[in-house]
Amino acid sequence: MTNKQPSLLKRFLGWMNDDESTLDRELTQRLSTPSEESLRELSPEEFDAREAREEKQREDLYLAEQEQFNRIHNWATHKGVAVLNWVYRGLALLVCSFIILFLLRTAVALPPFGAEDNPYNNEVSQRYIESGIQETGAINFVAGMILDYRAFDTFGESTVLFVAACSVIMLLKLGDHSAEHPSAAMLEAEFDDRHHEPKNDEVLQLAAKVLVPVILLFGFYIVLNGHLSPGGGFSGGAVMGAGLMLYLNAFGFEKTSRFFTYKLSRWISYLALMTYAGLKSYSFFTGANHLASGIPLGIPGAILSSGLILPLNVCVGLIVMCTMYTFYSLFRKGGM
Amino acid sequence: MEFVKNVPFFSIMLCMISGVTASMLPPKIAKWWTVALAAVVAALNAWLLSYLLSVGESYTYMMGHFPAPWGNELRGGILEALLAVVFSIVLLVSTLGGMQKLEYQVDPHKQNLFCVMLDLVLAAMISMLYTNDLFTGYVFIEIMTLGACVLIMSRQNGRTLVSAMRYMIMSLLGSGLILIAITLTYNLTGHLLMENIQQSFAQLHASGQYEVPITVITGLFFVGLGIKSALFPFHTWLPDAYGYSTPAASSVLSSIVSKAYIFLLMKIFYRVIGMDIIHSSHVMNLLFIFGVAGMILGSLSAIRSHDLRRMNAYSSVAQIGYLYAGIGLGIEAGFVAAIYHMIMHSVAKSSLFIATSGLADASGDSKRFSDLRGAGYRYPAAGICFSVSAMSLVGIPILGGFVSKLYFSQAAFEYGGVHLWVMLSALALSTFLNVLYFMRTVITLYRPPKKGFQPPAFRKDPRTVTALWIMTALNFLVGLLAQPIVMAITRGLRMFA
Numbered sequence: 001m002t003n004k005q006p007s008l009l010k011r012f013l014g015w016m017n018d019d020e021s022t023l024d025r026e027l028t029q030r031l032s033t034p035s036e037e038s039l040r041e042l043s044p045e046e047f048d049a050r051e052a053r054e055e056k057q058r059e060d061l062y063l064a065e066q067e068q069f070n071r072i073h074n075w076a077t078h079k080g081v082a083v084l085n086w087v088y089r090g091l092a093l094l095v096c097s098f099i100i101l102f103l104l105r106t107a108v109a110l111p112p113f114g115a116e117d118n119p120y121n122n123e124v125s126q127r128y129i130e131s132g133i134q135e136t137g138a139i140n141f142v143a144g145m146i147l148d149y150r151a152f153d154t155f156g157e158s159t160v161l162f163v164a165a166c167s168v169i170m171l172l173k174l175g176d177h178s179a180e181h182p183s184a185a186m187l188e189a190e191f192d193d194r195h196h197e198p199k200n201d202e203v204l205q206l207a208a209k210v211l212v213p214v215i216l217l218f219g220f221y222i223v224l225n226g227h228l229s230p231g232g233g234f235s236g237g238a239v240m241g242a243g244l245m246l247y248l249n250a251f252g253f254e255k256t257s258r259f260f261t262y263k264l265s266r267w268i269s270y271l272a273l274m275t276y277a278g279l280k281s282y283s284f285f286t287g288a289n290h291l292a293s294g295i296p297l298g299i300p301g302a303i304l305s306s307g308l309i310l311p312l313n314v315c316v317g318l319i320v321m322c323t324m325y326t327f328y329s330l331f332r333k334g335g336m
Numbered sequence: 337m338e339f340v341k342n343v344p345f346f347s348i349m350l351c352m353i354s355g356v357t358a359s360m361l362p363p364k365i366a367k368w369w370t371v372a373l374a375a376v377v378a379a380l381n382a383w384l385l386s387y388l389l390s391v392g393e394s395y396t397y398m399m400g401h402f403p404a405p406w407g408n409e410l411r412g413g414i415l416e417a418l419l420a421v422v423f424s425i426v427l428l429v430s431t432l433g434g435m436q437k438l439e440y441q442v443d444p445h446k447q448n449l450f451c452v453m454l455d456l457v458l459a460a461m462i463s464m465l466y467t468n469d470l471f472t473g474y475v476f477i478e479i480m481t482l483g484a485c486v487l488i489m490s491r492q493n494g495r496t497l498v499s500a501m502r503y504m505i506m507s508l509l510g511s512g513l514i515l516i517a518i519t520l521t522y523n524l525t526g527h528l529l530m531e532n533i534q535q536s537f538a539q540l541h542a543s544g545q546y547e548v549p550i551t552v553i554t555g556l557f558f559v560g561l562g563i564k565s566a567l568f569p570f571h572t573w574l575p576d577a578y579g580y581s582t583p584a585a586s587s588v589l590s591s592i593v594s595k596a597y598i599f600l601l602m603k604i605f606y607r608v609i610g611m612d613i614i615h616s617s618h619v620m621n622l623l624f625i626f627g628v629a630g631m632i633l634g635s636l637s638a639i640r641s642h643d644l645r646r647m648n649a650y651s652s653v654a655q656i657g658y659l660y661a662g663i664g665l666g667i668e669a670g671f672v673a674a675i676y677h678m679i680m681h682s683v684a685k686s687s688l689f690i691a692t693s694g695l696a697d698a699s700g701d702s703k704r705f706s707d708l709r710g711a712g713y714r715y716p717a718a719g720i721c722f723s724v725s726a727m728s729l730v731g732i733p734i735l736g737g738f739v740s741k742l743y744f745s746q747a748a749f750e751y752g753g754v755h756l757w758v759m760l761s762a763l764a765l766s767t768f769l770n771v772l773y774f775m776r777t778v779i780t781l782y783r784p785p786k787k788g789f790q791p792p793a794f795r796k797d798p799r800t801v802t803a804l805w806i807m808t809a810l811n812f813l814v815g816l817l818a819q820p821i822v823m824a825i826t827r828g829l830r831m832f833a
Contacts, residue, residue: 017706102555110524110549119523119536124527149400152408153472160479166486170446277349285342
């Protein structure tokens with residue numbers, strides 16, 4: 001038995017065979033090679049002596065391995081972690097200061113903020129501002145830009161919201177809530193919810209009774225006037241979502257489920273996204289193939305104007321509202 | 337306008353609509369829905385590819401009623417169509433092959449969400465290929481990031497959750513850097529359309545204005561997309577993410593998600609910043625160094641790993657190193673080699689992941705190499721598929737890896753200088769290391785099992801077997817059709833610039 005490292009070839013063969021540790025290998029080898037002693041009968045003394053010798057060897061091997069392990073392990077847990085932490089901190093500091101320095105240097109070299117002859121004051125923004133109203137029918141240039149000129153990007157962004165909702169569902173949704181026997185996780189979530197969330201708080205309920213209709217109405221107003229005034233689907237949808245959450249907080253899931261459930265919110269956001277996709281596909285297809293779309297733009301300033309922007313705003317608003325509600329109900333009780 | 341030119345628009349919308357619809361479908365239908373979608377998209381893009389090959393020039397496609405700098409725009413070329421065909425076929429086969437594992441590794445109520453993410457990743461990939469607008473690219477980067485994250489964590493055990501978290505943090509850092517770069521670009525040029533940005537950048541470069549910001553923009557794009565595609569020093573999220581997620585997820589992640597980012601980086605270099613500025617900023621040398629380091633260190637990590645799937649994951653790091661080294665040469669031949677390698681690797685690596693899951697089944701779900709002995713006899717389709725794709729990655733003639741290594745060396749010879757010797761020796765060393773770990777596995781697969789090994793009872797799922805045979809055939813096809821593919825890439829790249 002030697003303590004020196006095995007040769008490269010042996011190590012290679014060991015790697016090919018996916019062998020166990022040195023200790024295991026030694027033991028297997030010793031067990032598999034028959035010793036000449038075993039060929040003859042052993043007297044009890046001889047047998048004991050051999051057993052003791054082997055015991056000793058095994059012990060030594062084990063101790064050597066253990067010592068090596070301890071040496072590395074102790075160093076790693078006591079000193080190594082501390083050293084690595086310092087190295088990481090130092091490097092992080094270095095990298096961050098480099099990035100900050102570079103970005104500051106870049107910011108200094110950029111065109112001055114708000115100057116008249118900046119590169120971004122070009123024909124692109126000029127057309128948005130000058131002929132935005134005639135071309136899109138929307139008084140709110142931003143709405144015209146995101147829902148007509150660059151509606152494809154906005155479709156992508158709405159899908160991002162949908163994907164975000166789906167990823168939270170994937171992570172937090174607890175089983176099928178229509179099943180007869182709820183799972184242990186569902187019961188636990190139910191218990192936690194009862195335990196931690198205030199129920200029947202009269203102040204909150206009164207405030208919610210007064211505020212929720214106003215908030216929902218205001219949110220809907222922002223959405224519907226998206227093409228006329230600042231706001232639109234994204235901000236109005238967030239307001240409506242907040243109103244729903246307030247109601248849910250004050251009155252709990254049971255009462256909310258009389259008019260709005262998790263399932264309903266999934267269906268609404270699905271249908272809204274499909275409507276968006278359908279309307280815009282029509283518009284993209286006719287636009288790209290130079291066909292007349294036949295969508296009337298109406299009189300700028302009227303509530304029923306600006307072509308597809310109004311329905312698209314409603315769709316985006318519904319998607320944002322449902323996404324917020326889905327997030328809240330999932331984080332609170334796993335979407336039950 | 338010919339009707340076939342609508343294909344990019346159709347395929348993007350089709351993917352997104354079916355992806356969103358899949359969330360409402362029962363899981364059983366959703367899986368086949370995804371397979372059908374991928375088949376339709378592949379067929380559509382093949383139609384477009386054949387049209388473009390006969391016409392020989394690219395075209396732009398107006399998304400809506402407003403022309404390009406105001407509205408969004410898509411652009412179709414041979415390269416984009418070719419990659420769309422390849423990636424959708426790979427997605428199809430990976431979904432088919434991973435379906436059986438999906439059924440018991442992912443919560444039954446959430447399997448349709450997995451399909452949603454597959455569809456949307458396909459949509460994001462096709463949009464990144466065809467988009468001619470920088471910001472559209474960013475929107476779809478976001479979709480792809482979230483989708484990939486869900487794919488990783490869909491098999492919910494501790495390790496996938498941790499690795500999804502790590503992926504999320506690093507990937508969002510990358511997205512942030514890309515967004516800063518896009519903002520700076522808009523600030524300097526006032527455009528988001530790729531051609532217009534390139535023109536403005538060329539003017540700025542000629543007049544020597546804003547040199548610092550332009551260099552920083554180049555660096556931010558490079559680091560941001562490098563993190564997302566697991567370029568060597570930023571690859572730490574990769575092994576766990578690929579190693580522990582469900583096979584369909586790891587094969588889609590390694591073959592599609594990282595490749596789409598690399599393609600976007602090429603597109604940004606070629607069509608946004610412009611090769612003149614890229615060459616004068618010397619960022620290519622950085623890419624080359626990181627790429628070469630990845631080639632060798634990734635392979636070394638693969639040799640040291642005890643788990644077959646982690647070995648595959650580390651081998652991805654090495655292969656991505658090849659891609660970046662090819663791009664880092666900065667000449668057309670290097671780009672052609674890199675794109676061919678992209679196609680070859682996405683086919684071979686997805687086959688490896690699916691075959692590995694089959695082999696793990698045949699050895700009692702053990703990841704130890706010693707239990708894999710004889711698995712090639714117990715599950716012939718998986719064994720053959722694994723061996724063929726491993727040989728392809730090592731670079732055995734007839735198969736794709738040989739051709740791509742040949743083109744990499746040719747490109748290095750064309751470039752000459754120090755790069756030539758670095759590239760050649762890195763290729764030789766990396767090939768040697770590839771041989772070590774892949775041939776070890778292949779030999780293990782066909783050795784007689786250890787004494788006393790009880791072969792486990794397992795079911796060979798017909799869907800997986802079909803997918804494995806198709807993948808084996810695809811590996812041969814990529815190698816045998818190397819000449820036409822490289823011709824198409826070269827033509828595509830010429831109309832790309």
